[in-house]
Amino acid sequence: MFLPENIDLANSEKYRLSIRLSPNGFSFYFHSSENPDIFHFQKTDLSNKLSYIDNIKKIIFDQGFFSSPFNKTTVILVSPHYTIVPKPYFDERKSKDIMDFNFHNLKGTILHNSSESDKLSVLFNMDEDVHSFLTRHLSNPEFKHHTSSLLCFFNTYKQKENQKKCFVDFHDGFVSIYSYLEDKLLSALTFPANSKQDITYYIASIWEKQSFDQTKDCLYLCGEIDSHLSVINDLKRLINNVERVELKPKAKISAEEMRVLPTDVIASLCV
Known part of the structure; x- marks a missing residue:
């Protein structure tokens, strides 16, 4: 795997790792809240000969750095299955009931994270095997939905x-x-x-x-x-x-990266 010269994974605690899971893709990026020069995004193709969970396992095991103790590790799930609840009305004990009300026969682990200056809770589901594997093999990961950074950014835009x-x-x-x-x-x-x-x-x-x-x-x-x-x-x-939309990330991103990076990735670097 190619990494820029200014990223030294022997000192992983200096960087933040974000893993982005979409239905047909796996990507990840490093950045630093302290140093805007630190940014590297990489997308990995999935094999059509393996199941989704087996693809993820292979990537994690083949690239041993994913389990390193980063400053922060975040897993971002891209999915159409989510529900947004105002924080004052959110009760974690009712998460499954809320998701069952909005989606029929939805399987997997129900997760949630806060967004938009902690005013909203985003509920979403993740494949149980994927969630269990990443929880075990990453260093204290935080799981977020792809809408979270977008909601934070769009909230005050113009x-x-x-x-x-x-x-x-x-x-x-x-x-x-x-x-x-x-x-x-x-x-x-x-x-x-x-x-x-x-x-x-x-x-x-x-x-x-x-x-x-x-x-x-x-x-x-x-x-x-x-x-x-x-x-x-x-x-x-x-x-x-x-x-x-005009996006102005705090990390240094090239014009080509601005053109091809997912909006939620760039938005996460703007707030």
Whole structure:
């Protein structure tokens, strides 16, 4: 594995390790909250000859550094199965009941993490074998959902009085949509990007149901924008104010990395 010269894993306690799990991928990155020059992202292909858990086991065992005692180890799960609960109403004992109410026959371990300045709790499920394996083989890992860093970032982005905002992130074969009134989250939804018509319909439907103003309110786009230009052109015919999200991470990231990195990764480095 190639690492930049300024990363020495013999001193792993200097760095933060984040592992990002998507349905079809495994990636990880190192960074330092103290040194903005420290950043390295790497994506690893999964073998179609192995199960998902066996792919993860192979990667962890082949690269022995994952179990090192980093300053912090975080596992980020990319999934459409999540529920957001305002912190005052969250009761961990009812996590399974809440998820069962929103999703039918959802399997795995129910996890949660805080987001948006600790005002919201994000509930999500993770494959039980994957969760158990990573808990055993990583150093005190924290498990988070991919929406968490996005909610923190979008919460205060270009906030204007009485204005509604809608954020659309294209990523990992999914579309994630978050809508706000000022800094108040109105809705959050992640669904497969199966067709141009479905994407356009869902976004237009959210604008209609939440009474967005097509002439005044703003639609912000991020992620794999170039792969969805036909959808974006359709949206521009419906909505006056369509902009790309401006991300300004504290770590030093190249222009090429800014173009290809998942939005939630960059957002985690902005807050």
